[in-house]
Amino acid sequence: xxxxxxxxxxxxxxxxxxxxxxETQERARGMPFRARIGANxxxxxxxxxxxxxxxxxMDAIWMYGDPENHDLxxxxxxxxxxxxDHVTVGEGIDGLLGYLVRLLIGPGDxxxxxxGAYPTFNFHVAGYGGVLHKVPYRDDREDPQALLDxxxxxxxxxxxxANPDNPMGSWHSGAVIRDLLDHLPEGCLLVxxxxxxxxxxxxxALSVAADDPRVIRMRTFxxxxxxxxxxVGYALAAPELAAAFNKVRNHFAMNRAAxxxxxxxxxxQDWLAHVLGEIAAARDRIAAIATENGLRPLPxxxxxxxxxxxxxxxxxxxxxxxxxxxxxxxxxxxAAPQNRCIRVSCGxxxxxxxxxxxLPKALAAARG
Amino acid sequence: xxxxxxxxxxxxxxxxxxxxxxETQERARGMPFRARIGANxxxxxxxxxxxxxxxxxMDAIWMYGDPENHDLxxxxxxxxxxxxDHVTVGEGIDGLLGYLVRLLIGPGDxxxxxxGAYPTFNFHVAGYGGVLHKVPYRDDREDPQALLDxxxxxxxxxxxxANPDNPMGSWHSGAVIRDLLDHLPEGCLLVxxxxxxxxxxxxxALSVAADDPRVIRMRTFxxxxxxxxxxVGYALAAPELAAAFNKVRNHFAMNRAAxxxxxxxxxxQDWLAHVLGEIAAARDRIAAIATENGLRPLPxxxxxxxxxxxxxxxxxxxxxxxxxxxxxxxxxxxAAPQNRCIRVSCGxxxxxxxxxxxLPKALAAARG
Numbered sequence: 001x002x003x004x005x006x007x008x009x010x011x012x013x014x015x016x017x018x019x020x021x022x023e024t025q026e027r028a029r030g031m032p033f034r035a036r037i038g039a040n041x042x043x044x045x046x047x048x049x050x051x052x053x054x055x056x057x058m059d060a061i062w063m064y065g066d067p068e069n070h071d072l073x074x075x076x077x078x079x080x081x082x083x084x085d086h087v088t089v090g091e092g093i094d095g096l097l098g099y100l101v102r103l104l105i106g107p108g109d110x111x112x113x114x115x116g117a118y119p120t121f122n123f124h125v126a127g128y129g130g131v132l133h134k135v136p137y138r139d140d141r142e143d144p145q146a147l148l149d150x151x152x153x154x155x156x157x158x159x160x161x162a163n164p165d166n167p168m169g170s171w172h173s174g175a176v177i178r179d180l181l182d183h184l185p186e187g188c189l190l191v192x193x194x195x196x197x198x199x200x201x202x203x204x205a206l207s208v209a210a211d212d213p214r215v216i217r218m219r220t221f222x223x224x225x226x227x228x229x230x231x232v233g234y235a236l237a238a239p240e241l242a243a244a245f246n247k248v249r250n251h252f253a254m255n256r257a258a259x260x261x262x263x264x265x266x267x268x269q270d271w272l273a274h275v276l277g278e279i280a281a282a283r284d285r286i287a288a289i290a291t292e293n294g295l296r297p298l299p300x301x302x303x304x305x306x307x308x309x310x311x312x313x314x315x316x317x318x319x320x321x322x323x324x325x326x327x328x329x330x331x332x333x334x335a336a337p338q339n340r341c342i343r344v345s346c347g348x349x350x351x352x353x354x355x356x357x358x359l360p361k362a363l364a365a366a367r368g
Numbered sequence: 369x370x371x372x373x374x375x376x377x378x379x380x381x382x383x384x385x386x387x388x389x390x391e392t393q394e395r396a397r398g399m400p401f402r403a404r405i406g407a408n409x410x411x412x413x414x415x416x417x418x419x420x421x422x423x424x425x426m427d428a429i430w431m432y433g434d435p436e437n438h439d440l441x442x443x444x445x446x447x448x449x450x451x452x453d454h455v456t457v458g459e460g461i462d463g464l465l466g467y468l469v470r471l472l473i474g475p476g477d478x479x480x481x482x483x484g485a486y487p488t489f490n491f492h493v494a495g496y497g498g499v500l501h502k503v504p505y506r507d508d509r510e511d512p513q514a515l516l517d518x519x520x521x522x523x524x525x526x527x528x529x530a531n532p533d534n535p536m537g538s539w540h541s542g543a544v545i546r547d548l549l550d551h552l553p554e555g556c557l558l559v560x561x562x563x564x565x566x567x568x569x570x571x572x573a574l575s576v577a578a579d580d581p582r583v584i585r586m587r588t589f590x591x592x593x594x595x596x597x598x599x600v601g602y603a604l605a606a607p608e609l610a611a612a613f614n615k616v617r618n619h620f621a622m623n624r625a626a627x628x629x630x631x632x633x634x635x636x637q638d639w640l641a642h643v644l645g646e647i648a649a650a651r652d653r654i655a656a657i658a659t660e661n662g663l664r665p666l667p668x669x670x671x672x673x674x675x676x677x678x679x680x681x682x683x684x685x686x687x688x689x690x691x692x693x694x695x696x697x698x699x700x701x702x703a704a705p706q707n708r709c710i711r712v713s714c715g716x717x718x719x720x721x722x723x724x725x726x727l728p729k730a731l732a733a734a735r736g
Contacts, residue, residue: 004557006472007470007474013616015611015612021432046429051429054625059419061597062413062596062597066389067385067388068389070391070392092618092621095621098618104375106377127616187372222432228431229425229432229624229625241372244378247378247383248495250462250463250466252462253463255597255626256597
């Protein structure tokens with residue numbers, strides 16, 4: 001008898017990790033990166049009021065956070081024009097995706113996503129024994145019709161779509177998503193990952209009735225709000241689905257200071273507007289640096305730019321390695337044929353100066 | 369067809385919550401408690417160095433925390449005289465218990481615990497479809513022999529034991545736990561919850577070879593280290609079991625500031641010793657207050673005191689209500705026959721002054 005007696009599912013799971021963190025690479029190379037522009041973090045940071053709120057909350061860190069996330073849910077509800085029972089809060093979108101998959105997906109259940117889309121969602125689906133059906137990107141964007149066709153074909157319980165998309169940076173209008181929703185096969189739930197929605201043009205976020213049971217929308221304080229290290233995500237859904245999370249979630253999982261920080265960050269929309277300006281400028285500069293070096297930046301509605309390097313996966317992989325050797329952390333989290341690309345997160349001027357200086361050298365080395 | 373299509377297990381789960389937080393009661397009564405001594409939090413708080421470290425970490429809160437928890441795991445390993453591959457870190461013991469249950473327990477699998485023991489463990493077991501077999505306390509303590517007998521009888525995959533115990537405050541020597549371990553039925557894993565171990569007399573924590581595959585020990589920064597709101601727990605286990613958590617855990621779930629705070633808290637053992645003195649003094653005072661009022665305090669190796677009120681559940685429940693009406697938050701998280709007790713967490717002098725003032729009135733009102 002093997003011991004401990006894992007479930008057959010747990011025993012079958014690989015010890016894979018969705019993402020290797022930059023710290024792991026830093027330990028391997030024996031020094032920190034000088035530019036950390038690979039994990040789509042927001043180097044412009046959270047509202048100073050959020051930082052103040054989190055620092056002030058340390059006096060009360062001996063107390064558990066409110067397991068109902070009452071104040072934050074109420075503020076989010078007001079912000080989105082819904083009621084608090086439409087909102088559930090969790091340990092980042094990663095945590096919420098895990099709970100959602102747990103609620104819906106058991107061994108053999110069909111799930112549809114795009115090939116190359118967010119791997120942590122796939123990690124959860126595999127972790128609960130679901131069967132992933134992947135459709136290719138079309139023109140380097142997610143393909144709503146292909147997702148719909150595959151959902152119908154497989155009887156999928158769940159379809160994942162990120163809008164804007166990571167890792168491509170592409171986006172569809174909210175109207176396109178609405179049309180997808182209207183054509184979902186019966187019994188299929190759309191999990192719409194809007195992690196980057198704040199960075200996108202007006203009209204990108206889905207506009208839908210708060211009680212619409214066909215979709216759950218994931219949002220986060222990790223991207224535009226600049227609080228990735230705090231771990232605060234939330235979902236907007238019909239009340240019945242939002243309440244179902246209470247059956248399985250870790251009720252006391254939220255960091256008390258992070259709850260206070262998210263509340264303060266949400267209240268400071270001026271800071272958010274400021275950061276979105278910085279992000280837009282950084283995107284433009286990354287695109288210009290790529291173009292100057294003969295590469296093709298893809299349009300982005302996110303806080304990163306995906307760059308088509310015009311070669312194959314080998315060139316892109318070599319570039320990531322060359323950048324790392326020069327102290328610059330970027331990633332290439334793509335499936336073929338998008339793995340001809342690299343992904344560069346928005347950075348401050350010094351980060352992008354380093355990028356501009358390194359890219360010609362990295363290209364020469366990777367090609368040579 | 370019901371929609372969304374939950375798994376049969378998820379559909380069957382009740383919408384119960386392991387614990388209602390004090391904030392929920394505060395909202396219901398329209399004002400905060402003046403003494404929060406009901407959730408076994410540590411009002412003496414974390415090391416000032418931990419607070420400083422968490423405040424300093426806010427400058428980098430735009431970055432995700434290290435998903436490997438490398439530095440914290442290394443420090444914990446050194447502290448416990450094991451290697452880092454014996455340590456896994458998670459979102460409190462609650463989070464780690466959830467991952468452990470997920471790894472081992474599927475529908476119908478037998479799990480053994482004590483009737484009245486930690487409800488969040490039971491929440492996870494039910495949440496994964498396990499079948500809980502509960503044995504009664506014996507002389508108001510957990511009963512190792514009854515746990516062993518029930519494990520053998522049911523073919524349990526997992527036995528839960530908290531030492532010291534919550535909610536009783538009682539404890540067994542590490543030698544007793546070691547003896548239990550040596551008599552575990554084949555194929556049964558002991559999950560030893562040592563959340564309160566730092567508060568207990570020397571010799572209470574289990575001493576066992578680091579590679580012993582029969583037990584996993586849970587520890588936390590929420591109790592003696594005073595960081596409940598930060599959400600940092602860890603488990604000590606054989607490397608194979610510790611690594612299995614990587615298959616299912618939320619790799620990016622840890623708050624970056626909390627990682628830094630735990631590291632600083634661990635390094636400040638002088639503060640821990642100071643707090644343990646405060647806890648011991650508060651325990652003595654709670655016991656004296658109980659005795660002065662004709663009640664019987666139970667011996668405690670934790671940061672709370674369980675008080676036998678000498679009546680039935682009705683009296684204990686009425687007392688909790690009377691205390692709440694006077695602005696004092698305590699709990700009675702017991703199963704019969706221990707539900708004749710109330711549980712009071714250690715507090716500062718003003719908290720215990722309030723307790724001393726309120727208890728005679730609460731008793732008179734509850735009895736009258």
